[in-house]
Amino acid sequence: MLAGNAALYLVALAIAQQGQQASTKDVAFFAVVASLILVRYLDIAWLGGATASGKPASLGDWYRYVAWLLPLSLAVWIIARATARVGLL
Numbered sequence: 021m022l023a024g025n026a027a028l029y030l031v032a033l034a035i036a037q038q039g040q041q042a043s044t045k046d047v048a049f050f051a052v053v054a055s056l057i058l059v060r061y062l063d064i065a066w067l068g069g070a071t072a073s074g075k076p077a078s079l080g081d082w083y084r085y086v087a088w089l090l091p092l093s094l095a096v097w098i099i100a101r102a103t104a105r106v107g108l109l
Contacts, residue, residue, distance in 0.1 A: 024056045025056075035100040036099075037104070040105050046101075057085075060082055
């Protein structure tokens with residue numbers, strides 16, 4: 021869990037520092053989001069993944085994870101792009 025979220029944070033930071041132009045960092049950001057979704061699905065569907073409390077995870081947990089991750093990561097990306105545009109970093 022920590023590695024994927026850390027990768028997302030680092031790519032968002034790189035976007036915020038890049039300036040106004042769009043780049044492959046934007047693509048990398050959404051590739052990390054997609055990989056987080058895919059890896060969590062594989063964890064639950066094939067590897068018997070668990071929730072943070074240690075209980076077996078279900079596809080319902082995966083749907084909630086995706087419903088939480090997508091809007092939050094989009095908000096982080098928008099903030100990173102806005103920061104890059106204004107040049108705060």
